[in-house]
Amino acid sequence: MEKHILSKSSFIRGLQCPKSLFLYKNFYKERDAISPQQQALFSRGTDVGVLARQLFPGGVDASPSSPFKYQESVKQTQKLIDEGASIIYEAAFIFEKTLIAIDLLVKKEGQWKAYEVKSSTRISPTYLLDASLQFYVMTGCGIHLQDISIININTEYIRKGKLEMDLLFKMTSVKNEALKNQQYIKENISRLLDVAMDTRQPETPIGTHCFNPYPCDFMGTCWKKIPENSVLNLSGTAKEELFALYNSGIKTIEEIPADLNLNEQLKLQVDSLKLNRMIIDRPGIKKFLDTLKYPLFFLDFETIMPAVPFFEGTHPYQHIPFQYSMHFKESASSNLLHYDFLAEAGLDPRRPFIEQLIKDTAVPGDILTYNASFERSILNSLKKEFPQFSDEIDYITYRIKDLMFPFEQKLIYHPRMKGSHSIKNVLPALVEDLNYDSLKIGSGSIAMSAFEQLQNETDLFKIADARDALKAYCEMDTYAMVRILEVLEKVTL
Ligand code: SF4
Known part of the structure; x- marks a missing residue:
């Protein structure tokens, strides 16, 4: 054959x-x-x-x-x-x-x-x-x-x-x-x-095809000489435009001429990197902080999205909330408290999740999330699925504020954020002593897959290990929000 x-x-x-x-x-x-x-x-x-x-x-x-x-x-x-x-x-x-x-x-x-x-x-x-x-x-x-x-x-x-x-x-x-x-x-x-x-390697230069239809697994080889300050690492515009710049001979951000027409997002990244410092709109941040009232909750949800629905009444790829972490501060100077919820694998987590959340957020206070549209959409679905909790869910949703807002609006920008307003980029740029590196679970998608795998796990040690890792990850997300808010409060003093 x-x-x-x-x-x-x-x-x-x-x-x-x-x-x-x-x-x-x-x-x-x-x-x-x-x-x-x-x-x-x-x-x-x-x-x-x-x-x-x-x-x-x-x-x-x-x-x-x-x-x-x-x-x-x-x-x-x-x-x-x-x-x-x-x-x-x-x-x-x-x-x-x-x-x-x-x-x-x-x-x-x-x-x-x-x-x-x-x-x-x-x-x-x-x-x-x-x-x-x-x-x-x-x-x-x-x-x-x-x-x-x-x-x-x-x-x-x-x-x-x-x-x-x-x-x-x-x-x-x-x-x-x-x-x-x-x-x-x-x-x-x-x-x-x-x-x-063939014995001769094709001379294909890097380009947008490195990402499409799949991210190429030889980027470590072909891209290893691309420096961190390359124009290719800018975000906020189409990759085609960045390659056009790169192929025209402007390889690094420092080489971008001052009179080149850039959109606001790119200009901010370029200015901040050329000046090598954080750019801060203090009045803008102050205005955002003035909208927040203590006591403050810092809340983050984790969800699974099983391709094949595990639970009654759910559809494929539906976000099913299974975990949250919540920090709580009575006032700017008071002690930080922590609450969390992590569902038992194998059971539909939605009802215990919302019942516990209602209890934990019963006292008045603004609720900070990072990328609030996600938490709001989960709460919206829960409201439809459990109409008996409508009023309580509305009370939570009404108090939600978005800590991502100042970063999305670029009221504060550091070159280490690399054009992104994701918490995974904002945290290391603003809070140097805190990061996700030492955690066993370091991203929402890994948390999702860890909990999905728990559905069929019977080894008690593996279950305990995975649950500890999930708790540590989610807690880090809300503790990161606490520390990021402290930085915002500090820069406006
Ligand atoms: S990274 Fe992959 S897709 Fe891009 S040039 Fe190299 S081999 Fe081709």
Whole structure:
């Protein structure tokens, strides 16, 4: 059997950037490490793929025993077809040195239909190319495909009791698009096989393609000489404009001419970096602080967004609040108190979450959050789901103020914020002794994935460890807000 040189993912990689394909083939170990956020996304895709098998139960799994043994799968697939199997999971084929696997291959009334499962809610142009390549390889191997479809998640589905697979998933035939793309696929297989087998590395410069359709995992290689003060690290405008500047010879922020027309966001970043100091609009900050009244709560929610709804009455990718941290200060000089809530895994957390929050915020006082639209939207959903708590939820929502406002409005800006008003950039710029580096969980998406994993965890040590890490992370978010407010109060003295 011929060995493959391209796979579905390396084909898409090569379309994104031929240099990325060359590096992948020749310098595989130089790839950037996968972040915990990306890892969580990959495993979500796999889980949904396995679940979708229930749409066509009773099939035979042709998956390889390891990702490096796809030849096994190709042989097994052929054997299953020869033996008359009618449902094959992870059927694999090689044609023109290109390997593909398809999640579900189903024979009905003598005709084959192929289904690729995606955990997303929409069909992207890249998914259409995936399906076009799968169609090309399968038909090239002599499979007469009556249809090829993408199965993805139906956001309209609301869980009532047991999962109903035919409602959770929706199928869309993409055969017409696949047929239109066949010549394009053929030409690009040939072009990318040349790239993959060449001994010379393509001279592809960095560009917007480094991020599209996926962030390239060779940025650590290609971007390592890009300095921190590069114009490419500015934010607040399209990447195309930054590359135009960079390619015109203006590589660093210091080299930007004073008379260059920049939008307000860019100008602030450039001025602050050139002056190497914080830029502060003291009257603007004072006006914001005057809107706050002690006692003050500092509140932050964490949510999960399961692709497959865990709980009754919820829909795919719904934000389900499972944790909050809250600091409380009676007055500017009083002691800081801390309260928190972390739901038990496996149970619907929404009702205990809102009941506890109502108790913890019962005394009057403004409630500071960072990016208030998020907390407000969660409270809004809870109000609809638990109308019996409407008045209490309104009382919380009414008192919410947004600590992000002065940073979003650039009333205060430090070069270390790197153009961002995210708390993860604002905190280290303003409060040097505090950061998320030593925490086991350092971002909302990792917290989300940690709690999702707890749903099926039985090891008590792992559960205790994850719960401690979640509590420490969420507490840091609200303690960061306390310290950021102190900085704002100080600069206006
Ligand atoms: S970082 Fe950019 S230029 Fe380098 S391999 Fe990746 S996509 Fe290509």
